[in-house]
Amino acid sequence: MDTASHSRRNIDRPSPARGPRLVAPATASTRAPVLALPPRNRLLGALPQADVTALLPHLELVRLEQHHPCFGPAQPIDSVLFLETAVISLVTTFEDGSLVEVGTAGCEGMVGLPSFLGDPACTISGFTQIPGTAVRIDAGTFARLAAPPGALHEMMLRYTQAFLMQVSQTAACNASHLLEQRCARWLLMTHDRVEGDEFPLTHEFLAFMLGVRRAGVTLAMRALQDAGFVRYTRGHVTIVDRGGVERASCECYRVVSAYFARLFGQGTPCPA
Numbered sequence: 001m002d003t004a005s006h007s008r009r010n011i012d013r014p015s016p017a018r019g020p021r022l023v024a025p026a027t028a029s030t031r032a033p034v035l036a037l038p039p040r041n042r043l044l045g046a047l048p049q050a051d052v053t054a055l056l057p058h059l060e061l062v063r064l065e066q067h068h069p070c071f072g073p074a075q076p077i078d079s080v081l082f083l084e085t086a087v088i089s090l091v092t093t094f095e096d097g098s099l100v101e102v103g104t105a106g107c108e109g110m111v112g113l114p115s116f117l118g119d120p121a122c123t124i125s126g127f128t129q130i131p132g133t134a135v136r137i138d139a140g141t142f143a144r145l146a147a148p149p150g151a152l153h154e155m156m157l158r159y160t161q162a163f164l165m166q167v168s169q170t171a172a173c174n175a176s177h178l179l180e181q182r183c184a185r186w187l188l189m190t191h192d193r194v195e196g197d198e199f200p201l202t203h204e205f206l207a208f209m210l211g212v213r214r215a216g217v218t219l220a221m222r223a224l225q226d227a228g229f230v231r232y233t234r235g236h237v238t239i240v241d242r243g244g245v246e247r248a249s250c251e252c253y254r255v256v257s258a259y260f261a262r263l264f265g266q267g268t269p270c271p272a
Contacts, residue, residue, distance in 0.1 A: 041082040041135060042108045043155055046264055051151045058145070060136045064088075066200065070111060070126040077122060080112030080142045085132030087193045089209060091125050100174075100211035103167045104129065106193030108260055109159060115139040116146050116156045129209075130190065130199055158263045166256050173252040174211065180220040182210055184249035187230065191239050192257075198238040224248060 039045045044052060064070070064086040071077060073093065081088070088111050090103040102124060105111050111126050120139075146152045173182055186209065190199060203221060207214040221237075224230045229244035230237055239245060246253070 039082075039135070040084040040107060040133075041110070042264060043110060043159060044082050044135065046155060048151050055137070055145065055152075058137050058141050061133060062136050063133050064128040064131060066128055066131040068128040068131075070128065071122050072125045073123050074121050076120050077112050077115050077139050079136050080110060080115050080139050082110045082135040082137070083107055083132075083193075084134055085130075085193075085195055086128055086134045087130035087132070087190060088126050089129040091127075091209075093125055098211075099125070099208065101170075101209040103163065103170060104189060105163075106130075106190075108193070108264075109163065112139060112142070113160060113163065115143050116160070118143075130194055132194075162260050162263050165259050169252050169256050173250060177250040177252065179210070179212060179216050180223055180248060181250035183217065183220040184224065184229075184245050185253040186210065187224075187237065187239065187245055188242075188249055188253045189256075191242070191245075197240075197242075198236055200235055201232075201237045202235045 039052065044055070047055075059082075061084075062081075064081075070081070070088060083106050085107065087104060087106040089101050090105065090111070091099040092102050093099050114120070114122055146156050173185065177185075183206065186206065190201075191197070203217045204214050206221070207217040210217065221230070221232055224245065225232055227241075227244060227248070229239075229241045229248060231240050232238075
């Protein structure tokens with residue numbers, strides 16, 4: 001089994017976030033003119049219509065490009081993102097500069113959770129894993145609207161619990177399961193959050209996310225491809241046999257998915 005030793009080579013990783021903003025200011029090329037209704041983000045979609053209506057004047061739809069740095073450790077958070085088609089990786093940085101993924105967020109969640117918990121800054125870094133759209137709201141406004149009592153506050157309490165569960169399950173998975181199982185789990189979690197069966201991915205990037213050597217990821221992905229579960233070409237992976245990838249994964253994918261479904265009363269796939 002490939003251990004979670006961290007590669008010290010320079011790989012195609014996102015640059016550290018610079019400045020205090022959670023995301024770069026939206027421009028004419030990144031700002032979408034209208035927020036889709038019903039919301040494509042699960043958390044917003046789970047709110048009563050009256051609460052969504054109260055949020056609408058404060059929401060802005062933005063596009064996040066791949067590897068865009070969203071925030072860094074000890075940087076003030078001045079925006080919160082409810083994700084739609086974008087997927088964000090949350091990573092811990094070690095003293096030698098190496099990083100490993102500790103959690104992810106997509107259309108089922110948000111980033112900027114410390115704002116809800118009363119902390120103005122993050123202790124980890126975040127960047128765009130899969131490019132796409134997100135809904136942005138000022139952190140101060142969000143904290144005020146999410147204060148108790150209310151549906152938004154209750155929903156954020158449930159999401160906090162679910163996210164902490166995801167992080168703890170990821171830590172256990174990284175320490176205990178075979179690399180091929182962990183690769184399959186990562187592919188399934190990403191597949192749940194994207195539109196279609198294909199998404200950008202390199203072996204080097206996946207090795208970075210899992211905290212292992214690239215050679216180990218190459219062997220694991222080759223095994224999944226030889227089994228006919230995935231197809232990998234030119235930096236893109238296609239899920240060919242979803243059931244096969246699920247069988248190749250460890251139980252961690254099912255545990256986390258079931259927990260989110262129990263808390264939010266929804267199945268795994270995100271709204272189209």
